[in-house]
Amino acid sequence: MDTNNLAPRIGFAYQVAPKTTIRGGFGNIYAISLQQAHGTVGPFGFRTQTPWVSTIDGITPNYLLSNPYPAGFQATPGSSQGLLTQAGANIQAPVQETLTPYSMQWNFNVQRSLPGDILLEAAYVGTRGLQLSRNDEGGLSLNQLDPKYMALGSQLNQTVDNPFFGIVNSGVLATTKISRAQLLRPYPQFTDVIPLYSTGASANYHALQMSFSKRFSRGFQFEGSYTWAKAIQEALSHADSYNMRASRSLADYDVAHRFVVSYIYELPFGKGRRFGADWNRLTDNLLGGWQFNGFTSFQTGTPLSISANNVAGLFNPRGLANNNGTSAKLSGDIHGRLLKYFDTSVFSQPAAFTFGNTQPSSPDLRSPGVRNWDLSLFKDFRITEKLQLQFRTEAFNAFNTVRFGSPNTSVTSNQFGQISTQANSPRQVQFGLKLLF
Numbered sequence: 254m255d256t257n258n259l260a261p262r263i264g265f266a267y268q269v270a271p272k273t274t275i276r277g278g279f280g281n282i283y284a285i286s287l288q289q290a291h292g293t294v295g296p297f298g299f300r301t302q303t304p305w306v307s308t309i310d311g312i313t314p315n316y317l318l319s320n321p322y323p324a325g326f327q328a329t330p331g332s333s334q335g336l337l338t339q340a341g342a343n344i345q346a347p348v349q350e351t352l353t354p355y356s357m358q359w360n361f362n363v364q365r366s367l368p369g370d371i372l373l374e375a376a377y378v379g380t381r382g383l384q385l386s387r388n389d390e391g392g393l394s395l396n397q398l399d400p401k402y403m404a405l406g407s408q409l410n411q412t413v414d415n416p417f418f419g420i421v422n423s424g425v426l427a428t429t430k431i432s433r434a435q436l437l438r439p440y441p442q443f444t445d446v447i448p449l450y451s452t453g454a455s456a457n458y459h460a461l462q463m464s465f466s467k468r469f470s471r472g473f474q475f476e477g478s479y480t481w482a483k484a485i486q487e488a489l490s491h492a493d494s495y496n497m498r499a500s501r502s503l504a505d506y507d508v509a510h511r512f513v514v515s516y517i518y519e520l521p522f523g524k525g526r527r528f529g530a531d532w533n534r535l536t537d538n539l540l541g542g543w544q545f546n547g548f549t550s551f552q553t554g555t556p557l558s559i560s561a562n563n564v565a566g567l568f569n570p571r572g573l574a575n576n577n578g579t580s581a582k583l584s585g586d587i588h589g590r591l592l593k594y595f596d597t598s599v600f601s602q603p604a605a606f607t608f609g610n611t612q613p614s615s616p617d618l619r620s621p622g623v624r625n626w627d628l629s630l631f632k633d634f635r636i637t638e639k640l641q642l643q644f645r646t647e648a649f650n651a652f653n654t655v656r657f658g659s660p661n662t663s664v665t666s667n668q669f670g671q672i673s674t675q676a677n678s679p680r681q682v683q684f685g686l687k688l689l690f
Contacts, residue, residue: 272366287450341424345447370468382456395446398567409434456486477514488613502612511552542633554620573609594660597670620659653680
């Protein structure tokens with residue numbers, strides 16, 4: 254049991270001047286324990302699967318719902334197979350000590366009240382994630398070959414006598430010959446050894462967050478924020494399980510810049526407003542009661558991950574591409590770069606029995622960013638003193654700005670570097686009536 258999870262919290266606020274306040278805080282935030290119930294996942298020997306075969310020829314039903322398992326369910330062997338349990342296949346089980354993931358979070362901000370009912374706030378926000386979960390299946394292998402064996406080159410693929418033949422009767426160990434690489438693995442009786450619910454990954458996030466707002470007065474209100482941030486994480490799938498630190502790079506969710514603003518403006522015409530307070534009902538229903546609203550967002554894209562075929566020959570989880578040492582970033586209108594979003598000549602497939610030298614996330618290549626305007630126009634019709642009808646016109650992606658999807662990032666693909674998808678919807682306009690009483 255993980256019993257030393259202290260989660261202190263501390264915060265402060267201090268009014269430096271009548272219109273200026275500083276605040277700060279720190280806390281340890283724990284995630285849900287990984288030792289909670291996880292369904293059927295557990296140690297082999299006490300976990301079985303009985304496949305349901307729907308058809309043999311792809312046409313004629315084989316097992317029917319009236320008798321879906323005619324041979325019954327596969328019995329659990331328990332410990333009857335001893336050390337031969339799962340031999341010739343992969344094995345996975347929870348690790349003996351499973352630590353609870355947690356994050357250290359802190360912030361410091363300054364808030365200032367400005368003329369015109371405007372509030373401005375600037376903050377530094379940081380988060381450090383510790384003992385984070387690693388990807389259970391395929392992210393970390395305890396049965397990867399030591400990278401020193403890459404020096405053997407093609408000898409790793411040579412077949413040699415199988416010392417397990419006649420002892421193990423299933424999987425890759427059931428034949429008379431076996432690859433040299435399999436016998437050099439730390440646990441040659443298994444194809445893979447996967448620790449379930451393993452922790453130990455880390456991440457961090459640092460950001461300058463600025464926000465501003467204007468209270469509603471004279472029919473006008475706005476609020477918005479700008480974030481300049483950087484997020485780094487250990488990749489969920491490692492190119493080399495012997496050097497997991499090398500998997501640290503920009504997080505796949507990193508957004509360097511994000512600006513968002515929302516606004517409301519009641520046009521100053523009509524009953525109860527600056528102009529037209531004495532208009533008759535007909536004129537007021539035509540020219541008064543208009544309101545304009547909007548939501549605007551701009552943000553940079555997320556980092557791209559350039560992939561390649563895994564040719565290390567070590568049974569490692571993933572492969573990365575090679576980079577020739579120059580930046581692949583291209584500039585110019587994206588419409589002219591759909592067939593070559595970045596310089597594809599910078600990357601290449603690594604040679605056999607080598608690792609690629611790129612990072613899991615490219616530091617200078619990002620998916621296309623966001624530029625979006627959602628706008629609306631409201632019109633109020635006063636039917637009686639206590640009854641009001643509102644007509645609404647709302648346009649999402651009002652300027653019909655296309656946001657292209659991410660390019661193909663596999664060096665082995667014929668479409669490498671090409672963009673063939675759209676990541677947002679075209680302009681959508683909707684109309685509505687709202688009765689207020």
